[in-house]
Amino acid sequence: MTDNSAFLQALKKHIEAKQLSLPIFDPVSMRLQQELLKKDPSLAAIEKLICADQSLSSQLLKIANSSVYRGLVDSTTVRSALIRLGISEVFRIVLTNVSRKSFSDHDRQIDGIMKRLWQHSMGCAFAAGMLSSSLDFGVFQQEAFFAGLLHDIGKLLILKVVSDKKRTSKALNVGAPLLLEAMDLLHAEQGYRLLCQIQMPETFALVARDHHLEEFASDNYILILVRIANHICHQMGIGLRYDPDLDLLALPEAVHLGLSRTEVDNVQDFLATTSGLFA
Structure with missing residues (x-):
């Protein structure tokens, strides 16, 4: 077992052993x-x-x-x-x-990642909310906004847990690559567990769990809106990932929603001019 896999298993075990909030x-x-x-x-x-x-x-x-x-x-x-x-x-x-208020930390490294994570979460919230208003799929803007805000809540949980461990164990050294790997691998499952644990509506928990799955429920429009919002933010570099070559309109979510170039452009124009979303 590599040091990385040992760390990931220990982190997962620690999260699941506690009633974390x-x-x-x-x-x-x-x-x-x-x-x-x-x-x-x-x-x-x-x-x-x-x-x-x-x-x-x-x-x-x-x-x-x-x-x-x-x-x-x-x-x-x-x-x-x-x-x-x-x-x-x-x-x-x-x-x-x-x-x-939640996306900040005393640890400089973690605080920097949290800032980018907050930018991504807010970008997804705005994008999902805007798309829910322009598309007629029976999704309230507030629901889409909240689902977008919470979809990566598992990443915030992981950062908080690692920060607490670093505070109590000064010898613990977790580099950025390992931290980002832990977030990528564990956040969907742990975000779902957290939202279920605090009794948030199942709709939001399912979005946290399923927003990266290759296949998605074709009738879960909140999930689909958040998935395409997530891609829009990645294409624009809002958050921790930048994928400028992503063809948004060719994505399955965009095809399923019947998104037009104008609708995507409107969202991107809004995000590009929204203060605080870019580093």
Whole structure:
């Protein structure tokens, strides 16, 4: 057994032996995300949950009063900000705010990888959400956005576990190639386990598990949207992989969705001009 395979087996065993969680799933943000995913979210429930988070409340008011959304008078309450922004925009702001906090670490090497991983996750979330709006397959934009954000959550889990191990064992030296190999080989399975463990909807767990399989369920449109969003980000170099020669419209997912060049170009133009997605 090589040193690499021994490390991978030990890492897998360590993850599966513990009831692991992540900061992105703290109780308040979990309840807020679940409420926002409902077909008919409760404005009162959302307001109450946001008011409980001072940082999130402040950011929401700042955005509502920005030049993009500003009305005749300033929004001074969370309720007025919610009404001005709308549920879809609040959903995006909340997930961006909450997730960004999780993709950082005290370890310089891991922090750098986490930054690229967050860029990729956000790029996939935006791409999947945009495509769900332009294509009529009965997938809500919020669902597609959330599935895109979570599809690589197993990679974040692996990075957090390795970071904790390095903190307690100063002699542990894990090079970037081995770390990336561990993420590639283990993230789908461990992401699925994590999302099931914390009782997220099965839809999102299946996307985490199946987004790299050679064959995919032809009726799972959330999965297909995330898969093509993943490819779009790879083709643009958003994240840890850059595959500029990828022919997006020739991919099985694009053919199945009936994607046009215009639809792909619209997504790529949006991603290319979105702040923070590129290193």
